[in-house]
Amino acid sequence: MAFKVIQNTKINTEPFTFLSPNTVTYPVAPLVSAKFYTPEGGSLTLKIRATLYINSDDPVAPTVETPTEKGTVLTMKYDYNFSEVTPETCDVWYVEVDYTSDTVSDINKIESFMINLDPETSRGTTTNLP
Incomplete structure (x- = not known):
């Protein structure tokens, strides 16, 4: 198993504000x-x-933990320092990772989580591969 962070870049120049912040659950x-x-x-x-x-x-840029592969699921965790206060504005980060393993072709789902450095809070999504 090997992974390489290709890019970890803040892509906005001005703080980003959601149009309807009351409909957003943090962490996003x-x-x-x-x-x-x-x-x-x-x-x-x-x-x-x-x-x-x-x-x-x-x-501070988020960090990427070493991905874990279990069966057909790859789990990605992005670490950052999350404030318990709902932010008024956000920075948008683009993170690109290449992942290889002997069984990479078996992966059909990616679970991705935002993980607080103080791990009381996390938020995740599931991405299915075709």
């Missing part, structure tokens, strides 16, 4: 897309792209 679950590809001269790889919404008062 990651928005994730994924696809299989084979790089030239490489082996089958799963590319995972996530958009993370993090309180703009926290300038």
